[in-house]
Amino acid sequence: MVNVKGEDGKVVYQETAVKTVDDVWRMSMLQPADRxxxxxxxxxxxxxxxxxxxxxxxxxxxxxxxxxxxxxxxxxxxxxxxxxxxxxxxxxxxxxxxxxxxxxxxxxxxxxxxxLTPAAFTLSNAGLYDFARLRELAWPEWRFFGLNLFGCTDEPHSVAGVALDGYRNGADVLVFNHRQDGGVVLDHGFIDNLHSQIGTRSSADVFIIAPAASVAFLEDYIDRGDVRYYVLRIPYSIVNELHDRPFEALRQPIGSEDVNRTVDAVGFDFIQQPTVRCRYWEGTENGRGHAYVQIEEFHSEALARGATERGNRETISAVLIDYDYPYDQAADSKAAPPFVLDDAVFAAELKENAWTLSIPLKKLGEFVMIVYLDVFGNEYTEVKSRSSFSAGVDAMAPGGTS
The missing domain is CATH 3.40.50.150 (Vaccinia Virus protein VP39)
Structure with missing residues (x-):
């Protein structure tokens, strides 16, 4: 250490071998090669x-x-x-x-x-709306709210002795009573039991309205035989009429260059599933097997102004994929395994490829979870088996046409 003193004997300069960090931090950048x-x-x-x-x-x-x-x-x-x-x-x-x-x-x-296993954490959707007012509703008012929320008619009827609540576009509707016996969850077992009772007599589509927190699986529909059971989730938010500020939807990106340009919004977590219709098949590309998903129809049903006036596929943001979703573990579980993102394909890339995803078969597990995301943040989620691609099946979301 070297000290330089002034005329008064005080140290005016000190040279030391100790290095300190200045206001410019020189660090290696994150390279794509750093997998x-x-x-x-x-x-x-x-x-x-x-x-x-x-x-x-x-x-x-x-x-x-x-x-x-x-x-x-x-x-x-x-x-x-x-x-x-x-x-x-x-x-x-x-x-x-x-x-x-x-x-x-x-x-x-x-x-x-x-x-490294992290400490337990929670993924939560938060908005500006207060769910407390809904939780305070008596069951008849809750049931009425759920039916009107999704545009269903209030027409109690029974199918094979099972009491149902109304119709949605001519299809049977059940409002799930999550308060029964002190609190129950909607799981695959409930779907199985319901199907065993009404499956041969119900409409081809059956809609079940339930609070999001009471649903034990992630997919938006369950197929049992020739019947498709759609789940319409009521989120922990309240519609526009229960809040003083006008609803404005957040915009999700349609390309990787836009991921940090999301627009400020008022209340973006109200769920309105987009209408989605896809075709699935299996083929060969450059001598290797591939699974294909072609989005034939995609319309946003968001509450945002003008959302429903957009043309086909104009409101797609991205498709998110979990190639190896542990679906079997979810079958009898009250808590579905989390979606683990393996790939994201934005609308810009989808459009360049005729709205078709090409997935190497070697990446697929027994089941794949696919999340279709619109530009307003609404999702449509499904789980497809690997055999679905070889069978060449179609998938249709609520409101879609065959």
């Missing part, structure tokens, strides 16, 4: 950057919040450094990217080393 931590998210930051920030500003046990979480680098590093965390983002691609990242963590910075 260990690359999430294929356009604005992803390296874990080493967040490690430096957290070590400089927090201690183990502190709470770290990232309100624009993107690919989830902040919660991933916070978990590894023993910090608690809250991650927020308005983009659905970001949400599913973060969920997958947290479920596939490695212990070391740079996402290397041994597997």
């Amino acid at each position: 260990s931590q690359n999430q294929r998210y356009p604005t992803q930051k390296p874990e080493a950057l967040l490690e430096r920030i957290m070590n400089a500003t927090t201690k183990p046990g502190d709470l770290v919040l990232d309100a624009f979480a993107g690919s989830g680098t902040t919660p991933a590093v916070a978990e590894k450094l023993g910090r608690r965390w809250i991650a927020m983002d308005s983009g659905k691609l970001a949400v599913y990217t973060i969920q997958k990242r947290m479920l596939t963590l490695k212990a070391n910075i740079g996402n290397k080393g041994r597997d």
Whole structure:
């Protein structure tokens, strides 16, 4: 250490071998070749950057919040450094990217080393609406609300001795009584029991209205025999009429360059499933087997102004895929396994390929979960077996036409 003193004997300059960090941080960028931590998210930051920030500003046990979480680098590093965390983002691609990242963590910075199981965390959809007023409704008012919410007629009737609540476009409708016996869930067993009673006498489509939190699986319909049971979920939000501010939907990106350009919105979590109709088949491409999904029809049913006036496929944002969804484990479970994002194909790419996904068969497990996302953040989710592609089946969402 070298000290330089002034005339008064005070040190005016000190030279030391200790290096300090200046206000320009020179760090290697995240390269696409770095597969260990690359999430294929356009604005992803390296874990080493967040490690430096957290070590400089927090201690183990502190709470770290990232309100624009993107690919989830902040919660991933916070978990590894023993910090608690809250991650927020308005983009659905970001949400599913973060969920997958947290479920596939490695212990070391740079996402290397041994597997790291994170502490339990919750994925929540939050909006500006208060669900408390709905929960306070007596059952007759709740039932009436559910029927009107999805445009169903209030016409109680019975099929094979089972009491049903109304009709939707001529199809039978049941409002699921989640309050029965102190609280029950809608699972595959309920569908099986219902089908065993009404399956040969009901309409080809049966709609079941239920609170989102009371549904134990992720897909939007269940096929049993020749009957398709659609689940219409009531989210933890309230429609436009129960809030003073006008509803304006958030816009989801249609290309990878737009993922951080989502528009501010008022209340974007109200679920209105898009109408989707697809064709599935299996074929060969360059000598290798492929599964194909062609989107023949896609219309948004969102409450946003002008949404229903858009042309076919104009409201697609992206298709998200989990190639190996553990569907068998979900069959008798009260909590369905999470969707783990393996791939995202944006509308721009879909359009270039005649609205067709091409999936190498070697990537597929026994079941695949596909999430169709509209530009307003609404989803339509289905689970298809690998055999569905070889059978060349069609899939149709609520409101679609064959």
